[in-house]
Amino acid sequence: FAAPNVNPSANPDLIKSTATNIAENIVGVVQGVFGVAAVCFVIWAGIMFWGASGDPNKIAMAKKAFAGFIIAMICVFFADKIVGGLLGIFGI
Numbered sequence: 001f002a003a004p005n006v007n008p009s010a011n012p013d014l015i016k017s018t019a020t021n022i023a024e025n026i027v028g029v030v031q032g033v034f035g036v037a038a039v040c041f042v043i044w045a046g047i048m049f050w051g052a053s054g055d056p057n058k059i060a061m062a063k064k065a066f067a068g069f070i071i072a073m074i075c076v077f078f079a080d081k082i083v084g085g086l087l088g089i090f091g092i
Contacts, residue, residue: 019092027079034079038072041065
């Protein structure tokens with residue numbers, strides 16, 4: 001089998017661009033998954049709140065599910081910033 005003739009030390013920009021592209025692709029997939037999960041959380045919380053019928057325990061569970069939605073949305077919106085910061089820390 002033929003091995004590609006690539007010397008990473010000869011082209012450090014290739015490593016940086018490849019690592020950045022891989023990280024961006026992973027972030028895109030994770031954002032998509034968390035986005036769908038966040039929508040499911042908010043729908044689930046709405047159904048739980050709607051079906052609580054004044055029961056304080058069910059209302060508390062619905063509020064926790066809505067808090068899960070908020071946390072998931074924060075992860076979705078800031079995932080690219082977090083990964084960019086980590087890549088910057090490691091010098092990539």
